[in-house]
Amino acid sequence: MPEKxxxxxxxxxxxxxxxxxxxxxxxxxxxxDRVGRREAWLSLGLAALTATAGAVAVVIIxxxxxxxxxxxxxxxxxxxATHTSLIVRLP
Amino acid sequence: MAKASQERWxxxxxxxxxLALVAAARExxxxxxxxLIHAYQERIAGFVYTVIGSTADIDDITQNVLLRMLEGLPxxxxxxxxxxxxxxxxxxxxxxxxxxxxxxxxxxxxxxxxSETIAAPRDHDxxxxxxxxxxxxxxxxxxxxxxxLAADGRSHEEMQQSVGKSLAAIKVMLHRxxxxxxxxxxxxxxx
Numbered sequence: 309m310p311e312k313x314x315x316x317x318x319x320x321x322x323x324x325x326x327x328x329x330x331x332x333x334x335x336x337x338x339x340x341d342r343v344g345r346r347e348a349w350l351s352l353g354l355a356a357l358t359a360t361a362g363a364v365a366v367v368i369i370x371x372x373x374x375x376x377x378x379x380x381x382x383x384x385x386x387x388x389a390t391h392t393s394l395i396v397r398l399p
Numbered sequence: 400m401a402k403a404s405q406e407r408w409x410x411x412x413x414x415x416x417x418l419a420l421v422a423a424a425r426e427x428x429x430x431x432x433x434x435l436i437h438a439y440q441e442r443i444a445g446f447v448y449t450v451i452g453s454t455a456d457i458d459d460i461t462q463n464v465l466l467r468m469l470e471g472l473p474x475x476x477x478x479x480x481x482x483x484x485x486x487x488x489x490x491x492x493x494x495x496x497x498x499x500x501x502x503x504x505x506x507x508x509x510x511x512x513x514s515e516t517i518a519a520p521r522d523h524d525x526x527x528x529x530x531x532x533x534x535x536x537x538x539x540x541x542x543x544x545x546x547x548l549a550a551d552g553r554s555h556e557e558m559q560q561s562v563g564k565s566l567a568a569i570k571v572m573l574h575r576x577x578x579x580x581x582x583x584x585x586x587x588x589x590x
Contacts, residue, residue, distance in 0.1 A: 314531035315550040319445030325457040331436040
């Protein structure tokens with residue numbers, strides 16, 4: 309009598325250890341992972357947008373400060389220049 | 400003759416069905432994904448059991464393999480290579496599970512793995528399965544993986560795709576693994 313093939317018995321034992329809701333669990337996790345990945349990309353995009361907006365705001369405010377400072381310096385310089393020219397013209 | 404052509408036709412039909420399922424599953428059709436899971440879950444479980452040698456993690460590892468299958472489907476270049484690709488995923492998942500469990504055992508040696516006792520199916524012979532499992536335990540995980548692919552009816556070319564070695568290397572590996580298995584396998588009726 310030929311020997312029985314043991315492989316199908318091993319495979320049947322393995323199959324018996326699968327829980328009935330395997331497909332449901334796999335699909336649920338796949339769905340969650342997909343949503344999670346989409347949300348992660350969304351958060352990343354939002355963070356990048358916030359960082360860019362912050363950097364632009366810092367540059368604009370910096371430029372404003374510089375402009376104000378420059379105007380103040382120019383006023384002070386012209387005042388000094390006026391006084392200096394007055395002194396030079398003294399007899 | 401007629402039977403042979405009928406068998407070939409049936410095989411081609413199955414392949415075409417699988418290809419259609421793979422294409423639909425890739426597009427996100429949930430019912431196709433479910434059918435694909437049902438179609439392969441038992442074969443993957445058999446493969447996983449052969450490679451890891453324990454019933455405790457079959458369900459978890461099979462779930463991981465099928466999840467990776469759904470995630471990786473959009474990246475699959477050739478649909479005709481689907482089965483070889485799926486078994487490569489299964490093989491890599493099993494080997495990385497064995498690696499990580501070796502580390503886990505190293506750091507927590509007293510941790511015991513528990514396996515559920517599940518009622519055996521009607522046409523299941525536990526003595527035969529035990530004898531084969533005992534012999535498989537004496538082999539390396541790579542030997543077990545190639546034997547599991549052969550037991551699933553994969554061709555040498557498909558094994559080549561799954562294992563990533565040359566055809567000649569696959570033939571040699573398979574021959575040696577079979578020789579080792581023969582050395583360790585004792586049929587229960589002869590014991």
